Amino acid sequence: MAGETHFGITGLAVMGANLARNVAHHGIPVAVHNRTASKTERFMAEHGQEGPITGAGSVADFVAALERPRTIMAMVKAGPPVDAVIDELAPHLDEGDTLVDGGNSHFRDTQRRTRALADRGLRFLGVGVSGGEEGALVGPSIMPGGDRQAYAHVEDILTTIAAQVDGTPCCTYVGPDGAGHYVKMVHNGIEYADIQLIAEAYDLLRNCVGLEVPEVADVFVGWNEGDLDSFLIQITGIVLGKTDDATGRPLVDVIVDEAEQKGTGRWTAQDALELGVPLTTITEAVFARTLSARRDERAQASRRLAGPRPGDSAALDRAFVDDVQRALYASKVVAYAQGFAQMTTASEAEGWDVDLGAMATIWRGGCIIRAEFLDRIREAYEADPHTPNLLFVDYFRDAVADAQDSWRRVVNVATERGVPVPAFSSALSWYDGYRRASGPANLVQGLRDYFGAHSYRRTDREGSYHTRWAQDGDEVRTGA
Numbered sequence: 310m311a312g313e314t315h316f317g318i319t320g321l322a323v324m325g326a327n328l329a330r331n332v333a334h335h336g337i338p339v340a341v342h343n344r345t346a347s348k349t350e351r352f353m354a355e356h357g358q359e360g361p362i363t364g365a366g367s368v369a370d371f372v373a374a375l376e377r378p379r380t381i382m383a384m385v386k387a388g389p390p391v392d393a394v395i396d397e398l399a400p401h402l403d404e405g406d407t408l409v410d411g412g413n414s415h416f417r418d419t420q421r422r423t424r425a426l427a428d429r430g431l432r433f434l435g436v437g438v439s440g441g442e443e444g445a446l447v448g449p450s451i452m453p454g455g456d457r458q459a460y461a462h463v464e465d466i467l468t469t470i471a472a473q474v475d476g477t478p479c480c481t482y483v484g485p486d487g488a489g490h491y492v493k494m495v496h497n498g499i500e501y502a503d504i505q506l507i508a509e510a511y512d513l514l515r516n517c518v519g520l521e522v523p524e525v526a527d528v529f530v531g532w533n534e535g536d537l538d539s540f541l542i543q544i545t546g547i548v549l550g551k552t553d554d555a556t557g558r559p560l561v562d563v564i565v566d567e568a569e570q571k572g573t574g575r576w577t578a579q580d581a582l583e584l585g586v587p588l589t590t591i592t593e594a595v596f597a598r599t600l601s602a603r604r605d606e607r608a609q610a611s612r613r614l615a616g617p618r619p620g621d622s623a624a625l626d627r628a629f630v631d632d633v634q635r636a637l638y639a640s641k642v643v644a645y646a647q648g649f650a651q652m653t654t655a656s657e658a659e660g661w662d663v664d665l666g667a668m669a670t671i672w673r674g675g676c677i678i679r680a681e682f683l684d685r686i687r688e689a690y691e692a693d694p695h696t697p698n699l700l701f702v703d704y705f706r707d708a709v710a711d712a713q714d715s716w717r718r719v720v721n722v723a724t725e726r727g728v729p730v731p732a733f734s735s736a737l738s739w740y741d742g743y744r745r746a747s748g749p750a751n752l753v754q755g756l757r758d759y760f761g762a763h764s765y766r767r768t769d770r771e772g773s774y775h776t777r778w779a780q781d782g783d784e785v786r787t788g789a
């Protein structure tokens with residue numbers, strides 16, 4: 310693939326710099342640029358010898374360093390910086406050139422930019438990249454969306470630099486316009502849920518079983534050998550196993566318990582609300598971070614608000630550790646089932662035709678939620694690409710059925726002891742609501758009809774009806 314330089318990267322912060330090195334390590338010529346030129350100079354001094362890299366101090370030099378048709382990837386902060394980069398680059402580009410936004414842009418922005426650039430004769434790809442610093446350098450998971458022909462030009466490069474699992478690159482075309490950034494957004498939402506579930510499991514092991522931090526670390530190391538085998542479970546063992554040099558205490562005990570967020574989890578939840586998809590586990594994970602961020606308020610509340618009456622607070626035995634493991638797995642299945650259901654709904658609404666099995670395939674390596682478990686999701690969609698929900702697939706149905714006694718025990722114990730488990734319990738409540746053919750929404754409809762004459766449908770005949778509650782109490786038919 311060596312030869313003329315067609316590929317450029319602008320934005321040499323963590324992600325752009327490591328992606329550029331990754332490209333160069335594969336012998337692919339790459340031109341690099343950054344708004345602040347000193348960063349480009351520093352990058353060239355530190356990494357310019359690692360492969361065929363050309364540094365450019367100005368936009369004009371950057372574009373001139375690339376043979377046509379050019380492909381330029383922007384790895385800059387999402388939001389206005391992406392528009393600024395486009396506005397600066399576009400006048401220097403020619404018809405047939407492609408701009409790639411590899412940051413965490415909102416998919417609606419990507420749709421808007423796709424239209425605006427098409428009007429200027431330029432192609433645009435919105436590409437989700439996951440894997441953080443390390444992934445960008447040695448092989449991320451890449452989720453490209455946008456112009457199909459433009460993707461064909463850049464496919465060789467992206468599939469070469471992506472992580473590879475069993476000889477398959479963790480990169481495949483997702484769909485038109487914002488599809489790639491959408492799937493990356495849901496990936497991040499699932500990441501929020503995964504992390505929250507792990508945090509709840511850790512909390513239960515410490516506060517209900519009474520394990521010390523290094524013991525909890527060992528539990529996670531063990532869990533990584535089974536169904537839960539994943540990057541996040543693996544690094545939980547490492548983070549919990551770390552001792553703070555300054556204090557000699559577990560590092561986790563000196564880290565402030567305020568979780569930050571950059572917005573992709575919130576976007577996932579917001580979009581689920583727009584689409585009408587019940588995305589309870591990811592949404593609870595976002596709320597749990599926002600509650601954690603109110604640290605001063607929590608400190609005040611801890612002195613004012615009562616917890617459960619003292620009851621049986623004896624440490625639970627090791628059998629409860631196994632219960633937590635099964636509850637974690639069942640909740641994780643629900644979080645993924647909800648996230649994949651959201652992608653199904655969005656793909657239909659936007660006409661993207663996203664291949665969900667392929668998404669599970671490209672998440673098996675490189676990205677933050679990489680896990681053994683994704684092979685089961687890939688197999689599920691291969692067997693039935695149109696399954697309405699992953700829980701309809703035998704493997705996941707049985708996995709949750711096997712885990713449910715433990716799952717219920719864990720949520721019961723946590724509730725009795727006042728240990729918050731928003732993700733475990735919302736996943737379980739969703740499961741119980743989903744597996745019921747009839748629920749209490751009939752009363753919701755009755756109440757809505759009472760105060761707002763919103764009408765209701767009946768189980769025994771067609772049409773919509775209203776009861777004249779405040780008048781004669783008679784029912785009238787209001788529609789077909």
Ligand code: NBP
Binds near residue numbers: 319393394413441
């Ligand atoms: P940042 O998100 O921290 O962005 C810094 C880069 O944006 C610098 O190169 C900076 O140039 C450039 N930039 C800014 Br800020 N405003 C600009 C403007 N108006 N015009 C041109 N350039 C501008 O970098 P990052 O952490 O490498 O992330 C890049 C993208 O990848 C983001 O969208 C991020 O969400 C996404 N992402 C990050 C990770 C991760 O682990 N960090 C993982 C996956 C995806 P300067 O040097 O001149 O200030």
